[in-house]
Amino acid sequence: MTIRHSTENYPIFMRECIIEEASGNKPETKFYKVYEPFNCDKGFRFSYTPTGAKPRYYVNGLAELKKAYREFNAKEEKEWVASHEDGKPYKEQKLPEAVICSGERDSLCCKSMGYHPLWFNSETYQLSVEEYKEIMKYVEVLYNIPDIDETGRRKGRELALRFIDIHTAWLPDKLQTYKDNRGKPRKDLRDWLEIHSERKDFRNLLRVAMPAKFWMQYYNKDGKIKTEVDTACLYNFLQLNGFYALHNENAEITQFIRIEGNIVKPVNVKGVREFVRKWVVDRFEDRNVLNLVLNTPKLSPAALESLQEIDLDFTSYTSDSQYFFFPNKTVEVTKPSEKLPGGIKEHEPGADELHNYVWADDVIPHRFKLLPDMFKFKQTKGDDGQIKLDIDVIAVKSHFFGYLINTSRLYWREETEVRFGDDREATEEYVKANPFRIDGEGLLPEQIAEQKQNLINKIFTFGYMLHRYKDMARAWAPLAMDNKIGDIDECNGRSGKSFFFKVLSFLMKTVKLSGRNAKLLDNPHVFEQCTQYTDLLLVDDCDQYLNLGPFYDIITSDLTVNPKNNHVFTIGYEDAPKIALTTNYVPKDFDPSTEARSLYMVFSDWYHQKTEDNDYRETRSISDDFGKTLYAYDYSEDEWNADLNFWLQCCRVYMSLKDTGIKPQPPMANMTIRHLKASMGANFEDWAEGYFSPESGHLDTYLARDDVFNEYQRFSNVSRITMQAFTKRLKAFCKLCPWVDCLNPPELCNAGGRIQRAVQITPELRKTKDMIYIRSLRLDTKLDVNEPTLNFSAEDETPF
Template identity: 30%
Template sequence: MANYKFNVETLYEKTDNGLDIIKKYLDNCDGFSKALENDKNAFRYRDTDKSASCYLVKNDKGLKGSIGVNYWRVKDFGGDFFTPIGIAMEQSGLDFYPCLKMLYEWFNLDGNNTFFTATVEITTIDDKDKRPLDWFNVVTKEHTQLDIIGTYITPELAKEYDFFSVEYYEKIFINKKTNQKNHIKVSATESFPIFCYMPEKTWCKTYAPFSKDKSFKHGYLGKKPVRHVYGLQKIINKYNSKIDDFNKQIKKSKDDKTTNRLIDERDAYKIPNCIVASGGTDGLNVASLEYDLIWYNSESEQINYAEYSQLKEICKNIYNLPDIDEQGIKYGYEVAEKFWNMKSIWLPKEKLGTNGKDFRDWMKFYKKADLSAVKFQFGNLLTGALKMKFFEKNEKSKRWSIKTSYLHYFLKIKGFHLYYPEKKYTEKTGVQEFIFIRINEHIVEQYFPNDIRKFSEMYLIEKGQPIDVIDLVKNTEQFNEPKLLSMDKIVLDFKNFTEETQTFFYKNQFATISKDGIELKPYKDLKNYVWDYRIVNKNIFAEKQSFRHYKDDNCNDRVEILQKDCDFMNYLINGSRMSWRKELEEPFGDFSNNKELKEAKQKYHNENRFNLSAECLTESERLIQEKHFLNKCFGIGYLLHRYKIESFAKFIYIMDDAPKESEEDSNGRSGKSVLLNGIDKLLNNHYYINGKSKNITTNSHLLDGFTKENDYLRIEDIDQYLGVEFFYNWVTGPISVNPKTKKPYNVEFHDAGKMAATSNFGIGKINQSTLGRLFFISFSDYYHVKTDKYNEERKISHDFNNKDLFSSYWDEKQWNKFYYFLMECCQLYLSNRDNELQAPQTNIHLTNIQASMGENFMNWCDSYFTLSMIDEDSATKEIVHGTLNRFLLRDEVQKAYTSHAGEKYKKTATNFKKSLGEYCKMKGWTFNPVEYLSADKKTIKKPHTNEKGNRNILEFFYVRTNEIEVTIPEQKELQLGERPDDLPF
């Protein structure tokens, strides 16, 4: 790379390999936007080109003359390549080095930024200078750069509209730092021209087209008027007096023939067309086409009734010419609705370039064309101009009729469109599905033809239109579906999330959550769209922070509960109280039949109804409960954020924390499903699967109707024998849908919602693949039914005055706290994606071990594994050998289990050994102590002689306990011919 301050290599490197330079100069060329989409599309480099013959050439494309070229170019078919710097030199008229320097500053590559700046001199003036703060002086010069404003603007035309080139201007102002009067002189340069509008001597508006700072692009000197209509006085001076003369003569006329003649003459004298432009540069470009026009100081300043009436006196037709960016369309629609007889000229996007928005951009498209051709093209735009008043009366027949184009324009302004759902989930070869919609502040609602007809009818009634017009709307076929199909269709983006944010919608405003906080905004600030049925039917307002997540001195994740009046958060707190018995039962002994103890227990419970950190708990117990609470909040936040990360794709698995004593003891009633019920209030379009359905794994249409519109996939109450591995592909890949009577399709990974399930059982098959996909949330048995295991029943409603969560007893404040808390959970997740807040795994792991082994196996182990003991009832006090702390022949152990379990529950050799190891872990025993392992460090191999005297090396198991058992003779290695009488089989 060259070491010069300004060099082409660096320029190209910083401008997308020169593509940004090409776009800057050729953006308005015919067909250029399509060439950007596909470099096989040709475009017209010059307006004089009879056909499109130029192509964009990608860097290092395999063409002759392209190998090794690392920047974009333009190729003229059959001709040469045009480099980005070459195009800039041709278009700007600058030589190489000045052009290079100009491009550096244009793309902010030069730290000095002196090319596109004015010369500024500031001096402090003393108190003797009596010039007031609104004093200014402008020195103008001859026009030399009007082509910057527009191709056909002449000095004479500029003068007509009080538009001047500025040599310099000066004014007095107060320096805010020193609080002293300062004088500033701002001089234009060749690379930084300054213009001004100066219709009066008391003020002027400056315009610096090359200013990088938008706040300095337009400025005012002197006393800015409250309202000024540029060009209006010119029109009045030219036409008003003559029109007034006609009106006076018409008023004095005493016969109809003379009156009609004068009216015809007056109308013939009126201005044919008057254009309301969106700004000064647009206005001057319109004037260069020999049209009368007006404009205002800003786009948001619109024509009022007085000005409209004044123009109607002297103009036949008034047209509005708005910009076509978002704000321009908004203001354009407002004018069209306010003056529904005024036509609007809408510029075609394909002739404005990639970032074009106004009339000057449209003129750039024809910058090389003949003026008469441009006039002709603009005349066509006037011919196709639209107005909101969609009906008219034939003066001869006196009959009313509807103009289809005006009707559809009226409907478009009122937010009606034709919308085609995404083709991905419909038959591509069949009839394309469509619906009619209405958009109001980015909220989308489906309408049917009769709804649209009724809407239009009511609008006209409010407008005070005659009954004949109302009947016309009632009876016309224009509102039938086939007629409405020619309405403008629209493509909408309903995406409500990014990698870093999630947005939710409420009645009064929407909320955007990021790791930094929750931001509430009005719907006018919404950029994407939302279906009306996706809006929560509640208002939302800011709340105080409910909880605070922090790290303690030992880097443990902890929580501080800041508010105590959010019912849903309190339910999650109690669902995280793993040591509730230590608080609510153990201190009060047998309280069931003791009134005093029962009252003391109730008093304590009332005072500590929602408490994670009771004083009677150890620090370790408090930490465990706080981690469980944070884990639930993190899991909720994960589900609420629709963005999916491939490296963190999780299946939320909600289970009971308390280990089961048997398979029949499925726990339940601990409140697991209520967590998802709460999420459903915010994610109101989930896809539901009954986890106890017997045909889940065999139903090929299980996901019929599932699309990317579903917020998440909820599997309720997973059956004990349904392996979660069935869902693995759904977690980490696309989800295949096989709808009935339709073609199958895939919902891609990033489009598909996340997954969550509840279950009363642990995971039977635990491996690395499973652990990598599952995110466990476990609930304590604080909530439970009364059984032999529990002294009393405790429902969720018991903690809330016997009222259910989400029920009608919740007032607006409680609903607000609930939704705000959910969004805080989403914020917690977004701010901790690199700090997965897992639940303490001890009981989860134990439950999963139990599920993995199976109750049948555990029951067998409980009876099979025993310690050696002395038979005290025998006369000889003989030793009865147990199976613990001894070498056991593996084959005989497994045969013993299989004989007990039968074919239904038998295990493979690998699974049997794994289950036995897990059982030992659960009991706190050591399976196959390391000192007994053979050379492979995996198994215990010892010589063994069978009943037939055959001696082999076989595998043994050894289960060692930590208990002291009866002393028995040392176990000797079996010798040839000896029987294994000391073995328990």
């Protein structure tokens, strides 16, 4: 036997709980509830004795309510008999009310206010129909005062809608702005009574309580039943079922919504009325009630403007986490840690720890089941002290993962064609045996490293886009380009760039703009489709002459939206969508400002179209690799689940790297070549290859810049080109030309960065001119550094 004693510092309370009162020879049955509030183990703060005596279902306070009922009627009957000498029998009366509270503490407070409390052993207890009927034998009105935390609100709504005559008294939201002695928001009746301790305050709280039943029935003077809508109770009923008007300062028309758990659906007036009608029919209510619903003007558009307005937080992220919503669960992705090594945490739908609302069309319509990792990232330090990333492919279960691998195979022709020469059969067998391989046979270690670098960049970028949080330190826009080097201004394509962002649109609210329109930004309403709920603004297939500058400007700033027939509004940086761009051309600017705002992406030509103008052996599309169109009607749930797991693993990669300062960029060699070619133009490249050929005599010697400029003008028949534009093209040629070492070697330049020489114009006239010196890669070249150079002055032309 264990005996426990209370002390001044360790109180123990015990309450007698009556199960059944004594009747005749049948003794009273009861049990005792023991409460030790300071027990270190929360699981032992409550206990019951004797063991097994407590029934499974028990309403605390019901025995006391019955006793109060009997005592009340005994007193009333005694007074009745004394005042009615005619012997008219006394009819039992119900008590005015009883109050359902959320626990012992609240019940004690309720009792102190002079009311009869009832409570259950847990918040999850479900009051049965029989228990409800038993309670209503003794009271006219049953009140419920739920806690106003997430669980309390949910259970309060459930009880109100199961028993529509229960009057629910909601504690004011303002109560949560006060903190208890533990620093936590106040939430229950006891907390409220500490602030509002007078009985009139408690009476006022019950006075504003309302039932879910939204109609009243009574007999009119003709003795017929009259049914009317109780307007306040109707809107209470709608609110209990999750119907609200959404607060939106940027919308002129009220948007009605319905909240189910944490999922928000837009509804119209017809949808609201239909819900009420169906609810009445499903409950088999009287036809008068159904007619009331069908005929009432209180469900009209104008009347529904009185629905309670609500301001919801649709934030699905923190700075260190991202939530993904599925029908069967909510998944939280974070950086792996000791508490969560996998970095992926699953929550049950509507879990109390979740405070994030989500639009119904943002719920990913597939069931999620966690799968093992499909790849592993490794970090190493190079000889230069910089962190380098590597990837090990574990299993290509996801088709999207396979697609990313193949669009990263920059050297696929060396791997699958060059190595086998004209043996097409060997090539086909190898491709079939290695459909998704980033470290293919026959490739050099440097080539494999580049391909892995490309794949890592795509995984990182996909994860970056999935994290909705916007950090000024990581304000980037993915810019997807083709790796293939073609002719200048050649429009490469069909490499799978747009598909990358199409898949992102499955997970994000996306607004797509056609970049083919070079005058896209001339439209003042270009962003009118964007709202604060837009996640991704995709400018697809950008024209080579489309000015990308304004898009880069809004990457790090607010987004101003000018809708047609509505007022202009601004979406703050934190809520503005992330921006992504795709182009079949090489961007004209690779300046530091552009690079700081861009996450470059390079797509190989693994997917390509065979034409008469190219040397491809076949046409290959994404569907060819998988034997089906990805994400079409026949895409199985297992295939969806594999992709979903891969996408969340991509997000986890970004979470792991975002605070390291690492920004994985793809191999940019081909992009640099394409950029230089675009900077030159075909006309200039043709001229320069001849004019500065190894046999031309124009290498490793001083050339007057204006003479060279005039030579190009005569060749090209272009008269409007400026010296600045000519210089830019010449610089691009010298960087790209395989036999040129550099333009204007530094040791030949003066302090102003220019080469200047005195040139004999006529026997009598010498003139100082800016010179060009292109040094070739011939090892025997000797520079003439002894010829005097002239100092640069402010009157001279801009340095070369």
